[in-house]
Amino acid sequence: MKYFKHIYQAISTILIGMGITFRHLFQKSVTIQYPEVRLQLPERERNRIFVNIDDCIGCDQCARACPVSCITIETIKAVPGDIVGKTGVTSQGKKKSLFVSKFEIDFGKCCFCQLCVFPCPTECIYMTDVFEYSSYSRDGLIYQFSDMTPEMVEEKKKKLEEYNIEQAKKKEAAAKPAGKPVNIQPPEVKPSEGENKAQ
Amino acid sequence: MTEIFGSDLIAKIIIPIPIALWIALFALYAVLAERKISAWIQDRVGPNRVGKWGLLQTIIDAIKLIQKEFVYPIRADKLLFRIAPYLVFSATFLGYAVIPFSSIYIGVDLNVGLFYFFAVTSLGVMALLIAGWSSNNKYSLYGGMRSVAQIVSYEIPTALSALTVVMLSGTLQMQKIVMQQSGGIQNWFIFGGPGDVSKYLLVPFMLVSAVILFISTLAETNRTPFDLPEADSELVAGVHLEYSGMMFAFFFLAEYAQMFAVSALVSTLFFGGWQSPFGNLIPFLNTPGMQFFWSLIKGLFFVFVQIWLRWTLPRVRVDQLMNMCWKYLIPISLANILIIGVYIALK
Numbered sequence: 001m002k003y004f005k006h007i008y009q010a011i012s013t014i015l016i017g018m019g020i021t022f023r024h025l026f027q028k029s030v031t032i033q034y035p036e037v038r039l040q041l042p043e044r045e046r047n048r049i050f051v052n053i054d055d056c057i058g059c060d061q062c063a064r065a066c067p068v069s070c071i072t073i074e075t076i077k078a079v080p081g082d083i084v085g086k087t088g089v090t091s092q093g094k095k096k097s098l099f100v101s102k103f104e105i106d107f108g109k110c111c112f113c114q115l116c117v118f119p120c121p122t123e124c125i126y127m128t129d130v131f132e133y134s135s136y137s138r139d140g141l142i143y144q145f146s147d148m149t150p151e152m153v154e155e156k157k158k159k160l161e162e163y164n165i166e167q168a169k170k171k172e173a174a175a176k177p178a179g180k181p182v183n184i185q186p187p188e189v190k191p192s193e194g195e196n197k198a199q
Numbered sequence: 200m201t202e203i204f205g206s207d208l209i210a211k212i213i214i215p216i217p218i219a220l221w222i223a224l225f226a227l228y229a230v231l232a233e234r235k236i237s238a239w240i241q242d243r244v245g246p247n248r249v250g251k252w253g254l255l256q257t258i259i260d261a262i263k264l265i266q267k268e269f270v271y272p273i274r275a276d277k278l279l280f281r282i283a284p285y286l287v288f289s290a291t292f293l294g295y296a297v298i299p300f301s302s303i304y305i306g307v308d309l310n311v312g313l314f315y316f317f318a319v320t321s322l323g324v325m326a327l328l329i330a331g332w333s334s335n336n337k338y339s340l341y342g343g344m345r346s347v348a349q350i351v352s353y354e355i356p357t358a359l360s361a362l363t364v365v366m367l368s369g370t371l372q373m374q375k376i377v378m379q380q381s382g383g384i385q386n387w388f389i390f391g392g393p394g395d396v397s398k399y400l401l402v403p404f405m406l407v408s409a410v411i412l413f414i415s416t417l418a419e420t421n422r423t424p425f426d427l428p429e430a431d432s433e434l435v436a437g438v439h440l441e442y443s444g445m446m447f448a449f450f451f452l453a454e455y456a457q458m459f460a461v462s463a464l465v466s467t468l469f470f471g472g473w474q475s476p477f478g479n480l481i482p483f484l485n486t487p488g489m490q491f492f493w494s495l496i497k498g499l500f501f502v503f504v505q506i507w508l509r510w511t512l513p514r515v516r517v518d519q520l521m522n523m524c525w526k527y528l529i530p531i532s533l534a535n536i537l538i539i540g541v542y543i544a545l546k
Contacts, residue, residue: 007527021240021511031244
């Protein structure tokens with residue numbers, strides 16, 4: 001009897017399965033034909049970062065917040081009287097005193113955690129909805145956001161150097177009349193003697 | 200055919216050509232159908248980039264396969280390795296010789312046609328074993344061994360269930376078997392063949408016979424749920440593991456050709472072959488031209504069922520496979536033969 005039960009079970013379950021697959025034959029497919037049809041991305045999606053360099057004050061807070069160190073920022077101090085960027089202020093009216101000579105994000109390293117976005121005092125670094133930026137080389141994933149040309153960087157560096165020298169001279173000139181010693185040398189320690197004693 | 204071409208020799212040369220073309224065309228589009236149907240069953244779209252609805256997809260695939268380099272495994276038996284795919288294909292192609300496509304079109308109408316069909320299609324198993332052995336790869340060898348075990352076992356229920364039709368029709372000649380089923384759907388062997396009202400007693404037994412024939416031919420073509428010889432997840436790809444390019448394509452061609460051959464066999468034996476289901480009610484549907492249509496459409500329907508089953512059922516284990524054959528299919532088909540024998544004796 002078990003024998004016939006097995007046969008019955010096999011046939012009936014196969015027919016049930018075939019019925020299910022046959023119904024699915026005519027169901028609408030769930031595939032989204034990606035490059036042509038795109039899903040609406042969620043409101044707070046985290047994809048490629050964008051930096052609005054006009055608002056950046058070069059405070060380095062995003063680079064410090066980054067857990068994978070993918071942000072590199074280099075800055076040059078602005079000489080008094082020099083205007084940083086086009087207007088010298090951010091869109092919120094904050095004064096900019098640093099030239100951002102290099103603002104580099106390596107998206108090969110970036111983990112899209114958004115931790116760099118929150119500390120930014122001027123809200124100039126934020127997530128965009130761009131996620132299609134694959135590249136044939138790793139260098140292609142390193143994005144430069146600074147709008148300064150190498151010549152400008154050189155110029156600003158020179159300016160700062162000149163200014164520093166000038167300031168140092170002024171300081172010297174101001175310090176000499178007071179008769180204070182310019183350098184106080186710390187007492188020298190001879191490391192070789194110390195080593196010998198230890199032996 | 201001799202009357203049309205004038206000479207027997209020319210007819211013998213020309214007759215296989217349309218079949219070969221049909222096999223190539225069928226294999227190309229059966230692969231596409233397989234992919235499309237699997238996609239639809241799984242609520243996907245399937246290939247749709249190359250040509251309208253992906254119609255050129257498999258043609259492109261075939262061109263790619265032709266271009267590919269042929270790679271030998273370094274310790275393979277070169278001669279056997281090279282001839283195995285052709286042997287597999289020719290074994291299948293030989294089977295087509297006795298498949299009636301129309302009342303005027305059959306390769307050779309042998310008086311032992313059915314016997315010949317079973318004899319040559321089981322040659323394919325030898326070629327599969329050659330392929331598995333000569334690849335010098337353990338997975339290929341396992342695949343070859345499994346296919347031998349499987350096909351040799353399933354030969355028996357195939358032959359036994361086909362025997363029921365032979366007992367009723369009293370002939371092994373394929374054209375005669377089809378001719379006996381003329382006169383409409385009620386004379387097909389699935390409904391007991393031609394005869395008086397008492398033949399309807401046979402319907403359940405003929406149905407069992409047809410199902411057993413279908414299941415065991417499914418196993419002979421190495422299709423899921425009986426695709427143990429090529430079980431992708433266990434044996435990588437079984438016998439065609441080491442093959443590349445055109446050699447690999449030949450295994451595929453043979454597999455799909457075999458699919459259609461066994462489907463045509465099932466339709467010839469039980470579903471009237473090239474006979475129109477309406478008999479002579481509409482004479483136009485029974486002209487030789489339309490007979491091609493009927494034989495192909497019936498064959499393609501069973502190919503569809505094979506594909507449908509493949510995407511419904513998981514693969515069986517080796518012990519389940521053997522259990523099913525020896526404990527279920529063979530005893531049932533033997534009992535079937537006995538019942539039909541009793542019917543014939545009493546009539």
